[in-house]
Amino acid sequence: MEKQKLTEGKDLIKYFCSPCSPTKSNSGRVRNLPEHDIDKWERFKVYNLRDVEAEMSIQQRLSKFLVPENIWKEYHLDQEINDRGIAIDMAFVKQAVVMDEHSREKLMATMQEITNLENPNSVQQMKDWLADNGLETDTLGKKAVAEMLKTAPEPLGTVLELRQQLAKSSVKKYTAMENAVCSDGRARGMFQFYGANRTGRFSGRLIQLQNLPQNHMPDLEQARALVRSGNFDALTLLYDSNPEVLSELIRTAFIPREGMKFIVADFSAIEARVIAWLAGEKWRLDVFQKGGDIYCASASQMFNVPVEKHGVNGHLRQKGKIAELALGYGGSVGALKSMGALEMGIEEEELQPLVTAWRQSNPNITKLWWDVDRAVKTCVKQKSPTETHGIKFIYQSGMLFIVLPSGRRLAYVKPRMGENMFGGESVTYEGVGGTKKWERIESYGPKFVENIVQAISRDILCHAMQTLKNCSIVAHVHDEIIIEADMEMSLPAICEQMARTPTWANGLLLSADGYECLFYQKD
Template identity: 65%
Template sequence: MRKLNIDIESFSSVNLTKSGVYKYAESEDFDVLLFAYAVDDGDEQVVDLARGETIPQEIIDAIKDDAVLKWAFNAQFERVCLSRYLGVHLNPSAWRCTMVWSAYMGLPLSLEGVGAVLGLDEQKLKTGKEFIRYFCVPCHPTKTNGHRTRNFFYHDEDKWIQFKAYNKRDVVVEMAIANKLNKFQVPDFIWDEYVLDQSINDRGIQIDRTFVQQAIQIDEQNRCLLLAEQQRLTNLENPNSVKQLSQWLNDQGLDVSSLDKKAVNTLLETTTGTVNRVLQLRQQLAKSSVKKYKAMQDVACKDNRCRGMFQFLGANRTGRFSGRLVQLQNLPQNHISDLKEARALVKQGNMEALSILYNDTSNVLSELIRTAFIPNGLFYVVDFSAIEARVIAWLAKETWREDLFKQGGDIYCMSASQMFGVPVEKHGVNSELRQKGKIAELACGYGGSVGALTAMGALEMGLKQEELQPLVNAWRGSNPKIVQLWWAVDKCVKETVKERSITRTHGITFSYQSGMLFIHLPSGRKLTYIKPRIGENTFGGESVTYEGVGATKKWERIESYGPKFVENIVQAIARDILMYAMKNLKDYQIVAHVHDEVIIEATNASLDDICRIMSQVPLWATGLILDADGYTCEFYKKD
């Protein structure tokens, strides 16, 4: 036996969507109901475990044997569940994931979605959700069902027979996907990366459960006080209602069409007295980031570690990681100077001291979210400095930028200096302008113009409307090689799609095969664009469109052009560099990673060594100037 395709159906009272598979499988009532499998692409079999059937011993041996490759769609689910069921830790190195293969090919991250896009003869059965709701999660006790809290196979024999067919079909579809993608194999080094990703997900990151519980309690108390004050000031039954509060504000002489964050911030600048206070309360009540504390509670396992928070190749266009569950990728920044003291007050449940010392308890709780993560020992937090700016400078050979990086200069400070005509130092003179320089870099680096600057908050940061276009012109004028890179890539993509030819520019190769555009990265990884074709953009010009998961989260036709493809390429290369660094750091206990940052848990490591390893440049990126910096902390924070 060389290969084993697996799909299981299971029961747990833990909510899989909210808590993730690790806590789901840890539940006392967790059970595997059905086990479908196929050996070496042979006939599919279903073992009805709920009825007392047993998995053949040779299959159990194969599951435990690292020499036999186990395949499943979203293999993490099967591996973690079977680890619990069999009472062993199944090594991720012996597992392969059809979902990862699909993601590598630019396909959806759902079995149903992949089957539909590939036009498989046999699709995932759409009735599955009904069976899962019936057999796999607790049911609501009613008089009709005899007040039971769970449905077993004997409660509906017909449904159970269909459920077994559904389980079997999933294995059929998984093998059909593999067969369809057979000539586009995932490189071995990508599977090595997947194994590392699974190890990090298995390890998890620890939370301070007492601190989290107290934060949730303080938030609930604080919300009650804020709502009571808002009710007293407005005499509204529910001032949290957008409709009721909008009407109240209109009655106070304000023309209110929206109460979103941006609209409330604008109104706060022009109002005073009671109206201003009501808007402040609205702003504090609207903070959604504190929900992350509850997410931590939902996800944390019995040992207080949150697991399964990273989706390998989750970002379809670039192959970057996506966040799951607690979503570390969008945590609020922390700016309060006495972070440790504020954190201690929350852990003590001292809401009175918090309200006296800080004007906005909601904001304090928001800024303390990161600090809920704690290490056994210390956290070593290391990240790359301006990684995308360095990669695009290296690709385009924009030498003045490379010289700046060689001298240890800060690209964001330099951009801010150009924008505002004053010297800007990261932790020195005019340091508050550095963020504006960063926004200009991010907005203009991939072809963005006035609209991109506006979307990134340029006007709110003090820039004037009439300054934006000159700023864009100045940025492009000082970065001519990056502009050349945009349009060289644009030309190659269009030529490849039109003529089905291989083109090259700036060390990047473009090819076309079987209805797909491939962009070959220096690392050896490929970006895939499904069914590309030449179309016309809204300005009447020529553009490239392809099929993918769009902004609506649905499979649709997406329009792109040179600078956008460059953005994909640069972010993909930055991702590959992060992955290279993580592989080099595999002997350390990596517990999390956020964008271009790695978080290591250790008791006695060398920060300098970790920074040095992070700064190593892969052979395929010779000439790239990397820099990594870091800090240690007794709880997670932004330095």
């Protein structure tokens, strides 16, 4: 743009818009006013003027790309959900914070007693202590500690286990709840509409509902009752790790209004269904049609043997599962490793054959990757529209637009051809990358397919939310909707309405499942 924002604005805003510390040199004042620095004030006025000019310039640029009416409707519903909020059991939260502090004090005291360290929670102090005791390590990350625990002698093993417990971030979420809750006991504003740059998915804010630990405890309700009543001794007696218990109980802090219940409904394997539908991978569509287990079916397709969960060749289901999770968007050996294939007992030499088997058993999905790759490259090179698998690619005003079946458009700024690390062609565009800074990002067919599939999944979630908009939705997480419902409301009816296929997705088989609860949890 011709008129950019001035870079010195941050310092000027801090000077004039934030309280300052009283000192002798500033005569004990707590605010900086114009008369305290005339030169800075003049520059601040220029900055604000340029700020408005830059914003107007952005608005002028964007005016040719009107937001469709259905997106405004989605945004309106998002604001209603954010304003409605979700109730938090503050009596439970306060006790959880107290218990966490008590637990941390005990863990620290035990670690100090064993190590004689001033601060056993210090990474450097702990690394030095381990080295002095014959165990050298570059990192104290979760995976590294788990690996060291397999062979660490005592008392090193005990210290590492205690450190693992201490590293649990449970109290941070509870503290976030205390900070976010309103005077009526509800937390609001937890969802950022269009928070994800590429796909338009929602992002979590404040308590980050999208990023909560799972619960696996069989006696969740009893553990929750012990925490709520502040019975620290009983909790310590019955469970090995208090931080672990508090971590698993985070979800249970969210409760429905008195006399009501939660209905939690989510889509079954939504991305796997969408990519199979887009690619026309018939055997997968048949599995979904018959209500089969996609992980078993995938393993069966890959290894040409029947696979049943807890039955014949059941051990192969795990390989089918990790292949499904890691390989759908062009992933290879590295993706399998990142997903923890080696930790699950799959041998290094099995990884590449697993990749090959998955791609051979999913030829239409593999074809989809490279059809999209060609369509994007042709569109960017020739600056002309292309289409494949019902997805349109348009170059307009220095932007690449991918038009989804719903009609929504994904935007990629200033696309151009580049060269990848292997010397081949790749498409690059500008955006916020992994460094959280504006930069040029490289992409290719499978990555664009990932964006497309996740964006379509997001549109399906929004369609379901519009269908259920009169049912008091209080939250949504990835492919899940949480409804604050009357006791009479029917779970099957909610799941049936949620699984209705949008008119623009003819042939896509959706399925939703759910459960009822008096506090939020993972079923």
